[in-house]
Amino acid sequence: MELTEHQKAALDAVEKYGSASKAAKALGIEGGTFRRRVREAKAKLASQGYAPEHDMVKTCPDGYFVKGVSTLYTQGENGTQVAAQWVKTQADAKRQAELIQEAVQAWCEEAKGIIKPVKSKIKHHDQELLTIYPLGDPHFGMYAWADETGKDFDLDIAENQLLQAIDYLVDKSPPSGRGVLCNLGDMFHSDNMDGVTARSGHSLDMDGRLQKVIHVGVRALRRCIHRMLEKHDTVDVVNAPGNHDHVLALALNVMMANIYENEPRVRVHSQPTMRHYLRHGKVLIGVVHGHQTKDNDLGAIMATEKPQWWGTTEYRYFYRGHHHQDKVTELRGCKVEQFRTLAPKDAYAAGGGYLSGQDMKAIVHHAEYGEIARHTFAINMFKGSES
Numbered sequence: 024m025e026l027t028e029h030q031k032a033a034l035d036a037v038e039k040y041g042s043a044s045k046a047a048k049a050l051g052i053e054g055g056t057f058r059r060r061v062r063e064a065k066a067k068l069a070s071q072g073y074a075p076e077h078d079m080v081k082t083c084p085d086g087y088f089v090k091g092v093s094t095l096y097t098q099g100e101n102g103t104q105v106a107a108q109w110v111k112t113q114a115d116a117k118r119q120a121e122l123i124q125e126a127v128q129a130w131c132e133e134a135k136g137i138i139k140p141v142k143s144k145i146k147h148h149d150q151e152l153l154t155i156y157p158l159g160d161p162h163f164g165m166y167a168w169a170d171e172t173g174k175d176f177d178l179d180i181a182e183n184q185l186l187q188a189i190d191y192l193v194d195k196s197p198p199s200g201r202g203v204l205c206n207l208g209d210m211f212h213s214d215n216m217d218g219v220t221a222r223s224g225h226s227l228d229m230d231g232r233l234q235k236v237i238h239v240g241v242r243a244l245r246r247c248i249h250r251m252l253e254k255h256d257t258v259d260v261v262n263a264p265g266n267h268d269h270v271l272a273l274a275l276n277v278m279m280a281n282i283y284e285n286e287p288r289v290r291v292h293s294q295p296t297m298r299h300y301l302r303h304g305k306v307l308i309g310v311v312h313g314h315q316t317k318d319n320d321l322g323a324i325m326a327t328e329k330p331q332w333w334g335t336t337e338y339r340y341f342y343r344g345h346h347h348q349d350k351v352t353e354l355r356g357c358k359v360e361q362f363r364t365l366a367p368k369d370a371y372a373a374g375g376g377y378l379s380g381q382d383m384k385a386i387v388h389h390a391e392y393g394e395i396a397r398h399t400f401a402i403n404m405f406k407g408s409e410s
Contacts, residue, residue, distance in 0.1 A: 030064035033057060138245075138286050141252040148256040150200035153303040153388045156192060156251070158206045159362035160265070160344045161185060163243070164236035165212035166228040167369050174367035177230040182243045184365045185383075188400040189247045192385035193254050195398040199387065202255030203301060204247055207344030207362060208265025208312030210240055210272065227267075228369050237271065241278065252288060260291045261299045265344070266314040300329050304390025307336040313343035313361065322357035338393030347372075348379040365402060 026034075036046035047057035097103070167176035196202075213227050213236075230236075244260075251258045260279055264272035276293040283289040292299045297315065301308040309325050316324065321341040326333045333339065339357040350361040363382050381402035389395045 026064050026067055030060050030067070033060040034064050037061060138283050138289075140286055140288065141249060143256060143288075144253045145198040145255075148198050148200040150256070151304070151390045152197055152199035153201040153203065153301075153306065153390070154196045154199040154255065154385055155203040155205050155301075155308065155342075155388065156189065156247075156383070156385050157342050157344075157362045158185070158204070158210070159383065160207065160209040160347055160364040160366065161240075162209055162212045162267070162364065162366040162369075163240040164229055164231065164233070165366060165369055166230035167367055167373075171370055172368050172373040176367050176369075178236065178239050181366065182239055184402075184405050185243050186246055187405055188365060188383040189250050191400045191404065192383065192398055193250050196254065196385050197387060197396075198254060200256045201259065201303060202251040202257070203259040203261065203308075204244070204251060205310055205342060206244075206262040206272075206275075207310065207342060208263040208272065208314075209267040209344065210244075210262065210265070210275065211236060211268040214268045214270050228371075241275070244275075244279070245282070248283070248289060252286075257288045257290065259301060260289065261301070261310050262292075263299060263310050263312045263344075264297055265312040298324070298328065300325070300332065302329075302332050302336065303388060305335075305337040306388045306390060306393055307332050307339045308388075309339075309341040309357075311341065311343050313345035318343070318352045318359045318361075319354065321359050322354040325357055338388070340394075346379075347377070365405075 032050075033046070036050055037043055040046040040049050043058050043061055044054060047054045050057070161181060163178065163181045165176055165181070167174060169175040213229055213233065215233070231239075248258055248260060260283075262272050262275050262279070273295050276291060276295075280291040280293040283291060297311060299310045301310070307325070307329065309321065309329075311321070318341075321343075322339070325339060325341060333356075341357060341359045343359065343361050344364070346361055347364045347366075348361060349363055352359040362384065363380050365381055365383050367381060368377065383400045385398045386394055387396040
C-alpha cells in the first residue's frame with residue numbers, strides 16, 4: 024500500500040519545518056487533520072517493514088519525542104558496523120496536551136447539542152432559593168487498594184458514589200428555582216497519559232486509560248445534571264481547574280457547553296478562569312480549587328474581581344477544595360469554606376498520614392437571608408462501604 028500524495032507531503036513538511044505543529048501551520052492545514060495524515064503514513068510504512076527516514080515516523084510512541092540515540096559500534100571485516108542502538112524518549116507534554124485536545128474536540132463534535140430539553144418533575148419552584156452541590160475533589164481515575172490505604176477506590180466506585188450522593192441530596196433538597204453543580208477541582212486524578220502531576224511530577228496511582236477516565240467522568244456529570252433538572256428550574260454547571268486536572272477542567276467546560284447548547288435550562292460557566300462567581304439576590308458565591316491562593320486573601324480577591332456584586336450583596340461565600348477537609352474561615356465580609364471529598368486516601372496520602380472524612384453536601388441559600396439549610400451524604404451511606 025503506497026502513501027498518498029497528501030501523506031508524502033505531510034512527512035516532507037515535518038522534516039522541513041521540524042515539527043508537526045509548525046508544518047501544519049506552514050501548509051495552512053488544520054492541526055488534527057495534518058497529524059492524522061502523519062500517523063496514517065507511519066502506520067503504512069511500518070506495515071511494509073520500511074525503516075522510515077522521517078523524524079515523525081521513528082519508532083517513538085505518539086505523545087513522546089526522541090531525546091537522544093546511543094549507538095554501539097563494532098569493528099568488523101567490512102569496517103565499522105552498528106551493533107546495537109538505543110533510542111531515548113521523553114514525554115512530550117505539548118504533544119500529549121494536543122492529543123487530549125483532539126480527543127475532547129472529537130467528543131464535543133459528536134455530542135454537540137445531543138441533550139434535548141428535560142422537563143422538570145416539579146410544577147412549582149421557589150425562585151428565592153438556590154441549592155448548590157459542591158463536588159469536593161472527585162478524583163475520577165484514582166486507584167486505591169484497601170490493603171494499602173484502608174479502602175478500595177476505582178472508576179466504578181467513584182461513579183457509583185457520586186450518583187448515589189446526588190440522588191440522595193437532590194431528594195432531600197427543596198424545589199429550588201436554581202441548582203448549581205459545583206466541581207471544586209480535581210474532577211480527574213491526572214491531567215496526562217503519564218499519570219503524574221504537571222507541576223511537581225508526582226507519580227499517581229491510576230485506574231484505566233485516560234480516555235476511559237474522561238468518558239466515565241463526563242457520563243457521571245451528565246447524570247448529575249439530568250437528576251438536578253428533574254428537581255430545579257435551572258442548573259448552573261461550574262468546573263474549577265485543579266492542580267491535578269488544570270487542562271482537563273478547561274476542556275470539560277467546553278465539552279459541557281457543547282453538550283448542553285440546546286438545553287435552555289442549563290448554563291455552563293465556561294470562562295477559562297481559575298475562579299468563578301455566582302450571584303443570587305443578596306448572596307455572592309466564589310468558587311476556586313484553592314491550590315494557588317491563600318484562604319485569607321480570598322475575600323479581597325472577591326471584592327477586587329467583582330466590586331459591583333460585592334457592594335450589592337450581604338452574604339458572601341468562597342467555596343474551595345484541594346485539602347479534602349472540612350474547614351471554615353470567617354473573614355471580614357466573606358466566609359471561606361473548604362469541603363471534603365467522597366474519594367478515600369490514595370497511597371501517597373495514606374503513607375503521609377493525611378487523614379480526613381468523606382462526604383458530600385447540598386447547601387440551600389435564600390436570596391434574602393443567605394444560607395438557610397444544608398444536607399449531608401455521609402460515606403457510610405454508600406452501599407457497600409465499610410462501617
